[in-house]
Amino acid sequence: MQFNEKGYAIMQNDIYLRRSRKVIVVPEESKLPDAHLATAMKNIAALGFTCSPALLAALRTLSEVSFIRWYKALIHSLKKLVGAHVPYRPMYPNFPQQVMETSDAELYLNAWFHYVTNEVPEMEPIDREILQSKVNLDMIELGSEEGFFQLMRQLMEANTSISDTDKKDLAWVIEHDHDIDALLPDAIRHKEQAGFIVATLLRSGKADVTRIQRYVKTATDVLRLAVAWSDGDVSLAANTPFRKFTRAERRLLLGLLEQCPNPIEDMLRYRDRWVRLGEILHPSEYKSRYPLSQEAFDVLRNNRPYATFGHRVEEALRYFDTDQAVEQLLERPGEFARRLDHLLRLEGAEASWIASFFESVADRVATAVLLQVMTHFKYRQSSNELRLFFPKGNVAKAFSLPDTRPPIASDACAAVVEICEQTLLARFAKLPGLGNVYLDAQLQNYMVPFSQRSASKALRTLVRGSKLAMPEGDTIRFFLWWKEGVADGKPTGRTDIDLSAGLYDDVWNYKEHISYTNLRSARYKAAHSGDIVAAPHGACEFIDIDIPSVIKYGGRYIVASLHSFTGQVYSDLPECFAGWMMRQHPNSGEVFDPATVVDRIDLTANTQIAIPAILDLAERTVIWCDLALTRNPNFYNNVEGHQTGVVAMGKAMTTTAKPSLYDLFRLHALARGQLVEREEEAQTVFALQRGITPFDMEEIMASFLAS
Structure with a gap:
């Protein structure tokens, strides 16, 4: 897609906002009327956000035309972030009160009518009270061109795998940045990033041997490049059908392989893939030019003995x-x-x-x-039941x-x-000093981002196993939205995705579930908004669970899960996402109120079951899971048919020990500075909301996990 200057700025701000809650404003010499700014701030707050003083000061310098263009792009991006860009029409528009008060017979007849006709029964919505829940607004800061490109360089320098969303953002920047040499780092430490970035440079016509040679050091690097160039899995966990390379491209790959020391042992790790790649590269045609490569392929093809x-x-x-x-x-x-x-x-x-x-x-x-x-x-030494x-x-x-x-x-x-x-203390001591360091103990609940390869696109980027404190409120509201239709040129057919929640006690004994088979609880204050089985124009489902009532009757854990009842995998749908809100007065405000959205996650895996989060009501924390499970063909794909798998995942996610950000930052503080107890005394702050936070993923992966 070609971008003009305005289109480039809009896309750049969309990426910057999503990744860092920052946007760029180019100051002008105008004076924006207060009414424009006040109206915009009110509408932004309705989506759960607000602007920092520095951002407001920059916006005041814009002309009305520039501001309106900027504001429209921002609102569009914010709506996508929280899931407010689509309509929400639950089966019971006056949820949750309507579900709790409707008789069992009427609930049954309404479900029967929908299953037979695919139509939702006509129900008159009532006027709802104004939202009474307290909302904490998320601050949008003023960013800069330099800050944006520093963010992208840190992502390239990340010493761990990155997600598909990360790669799409990087690919866009590489394709549209004119000063590519200023953007590219001297070294790309993670091999998967190197393969992906070199392939992106090649696709964008921005690669030459000098530019890419420094990133390709081993035979496996060459294989990753060929895989990335073929739009495959650079982690090499899955097989990739290689594209047909041109003669120039074949010479480039063979030339890079020729410079690799001792390629045979490296190639034997992925012998079958190299044999398939050799059938496309035809190394024998270039045996005089690339003799080492020809020899290596000969060992692989003819199974010559080689002790690895x-x-x-x-x-x-x-x-x-x-x-x-x-x-x-x-x-x-x-x-x-x-x-x-x-x-x-x-x-x-x-x-x-x-x-x-x-x-x-x-x-x-x-x-x-x-x-x-x-x-x-x-x-x-700890005795865990599961690994x-x-x-x-x-x-x-x-x-x-x-x-x-x-x-x-x-x-x-x-x-x-x-x-x-x-060893780590000695290594970190060689890095620049941090001065006095304040370390927030709450960082023990946030895990180190060792591998973000399979992380889903979400409102907040988190690491699996991290525990987030719940906001104030007694009612958790889960939501799901999906759409059937055509994706990648293929019709999905009728698509039924089901939102479910399983409730368990503190040792993971089953207590109850809320789903399309059980719209309301006989014991807890919990309800489902109604089962919708087709989504030609998009469909949604909600679940409300009252926290005090669950705790009162012995419940502790809630596992939110999504099930593709009609068998489509999430990656084949035009759009599918889920999330949760916190409410104090669940019958006030709209059923979907974007200002109350705490988290939202895209469902794009090629599986039929997803577990986005587990709630620990005793500790009032949300355990970030972002997991996909495999469907068991012996059961219907619903919450009842997957109790064993869900409980196993729940036990494992709540007991497995993983390195926390507190562990990592503590070692840096001991090696590079002096720990202090008061934040105001610190030159470097590691905390949830200030200084370096768990959401500064790019900086953590690039600067604090350096080898």
Whole structure:
């Protein structure tokens, strides 16, 4: 898409607003009438936002024409952020009171009528009271061109995987930025980012060998580039059908491969994919020009013997030869760190020597890996029922397994924790000083962003497992909106997505559920707005749950879940998103009031079940999940058919120990500054709302997880 100057500014502000709650205003020499600004502020507040004093001062300098153009673009972006860009027509327009007061017979007949006709029964809406819930407005700050591009550079320099949304934002900036060399960092540390960015440069006609050669160092880097160039999964978790490359493109890929040291072992890790890629690159045509590449492909195609590092380690472990395994792993410190638990289990009480060898190479292990190893062994003695795994890939799938691992001696665990901590302190001490540092204890509830690869686009970008405090209010209102139609040229057919909520006690015993099969609770103050089974013009569902009534009758956890009853995966829908609000007086205000939206998340995974969040009512926290589960074909795809999987995920998400931002920032503070107890005494602040916050994801990934 081609952008003129105005279109570029609108899109730039849309990205900046979504990522940092900042916008750019180019000052003029006019004086905006107060009435314009007051009206705009009122409408912005109705969406849950307000403007900072600096932003207001910049807006006052605009002409009426410039301001109206800016305001219209901002309102459009804000509505998309909170989900207010679509109409909401629940089956029961006077929800929740109408559902609670309607007889069982009428609820049944209304559902029967809708299932037979796909029409919603005619119901006269009543005048609702003015919204009585207290709303905390989200501040929009004044940004700058320099700040925006610094944000994009930090995203490129992130030392962890980034999300699909991140990649789309980067691709747009790369395509439309004219000074590309000023934008690009000297090094891109994360291999997936490197493959994606180089492919984007190539697609945009902005790549030359000098510009991209510095980002491609290994054979796997070349493979990631070929995958990204073919619009595939750069994490290499899924197979990619390669596109047909031109002769010039084939020479470029082979030339990059030729410069890689010892490519054969690297290529054998993904042997089948390299064989398929070789069928497209035709390396034999260029064997005199790229002899090393031709030799490597010959080994792969003809299965010539080649002893790899991984094979040698596995052979040693297979025969319980820890001496040989450690000798091999010293060559690959990162792999050594990942195998520590296995090695220590094999050695039992005599494991201390393994920790000593690990200490000798720990300074060559990446920061993210050291943090994870440190936390793993810190809580290794804890007895958890389940272990939680997030397989690499672009979908937020999670698996839990019973924890049957034998214990490891406490002194060995303590030794590994100490090694990791001291190594990180020494590494961070080489970075610029932070002065006096204030560290908010609440950051213990926010997890370190090690992998955002499968993170969904949301109102707030968070890390799975983070715990957010609930705002004031007694009623949680979940919402869902989806639309059927045509997506990517394919008709979806009738689409029925169901919003459900499961209620559990403090040890995860089932208490009740609210869904299309149970519109209201016999025990709690909880209700569903009615089951809609088709969405040609968009459809919505809501669930209200009164927190005090759940706690009174022994409930603690609420699991919000979405189920594709008609079998479509979310990624095949034109649009689908969900979220939640907090209400004190649920019958006041509109059923969907954007100012009360706390979180909103897009559902785009190629799965049929999603768990966006778990609510812990005892602690009044929301545990961010953003998970996708696989459908069990032996059951209807609804909340009743997935109790086992939902409970397993709930137990795992509420007990799994992960490194927190408090852990990370504490190490930086100890190594680079002096911790103080009063925020006003600090030059550097790590907190929820001030200084560096959990939502400054780009800066955290680029600056605080540096290797």
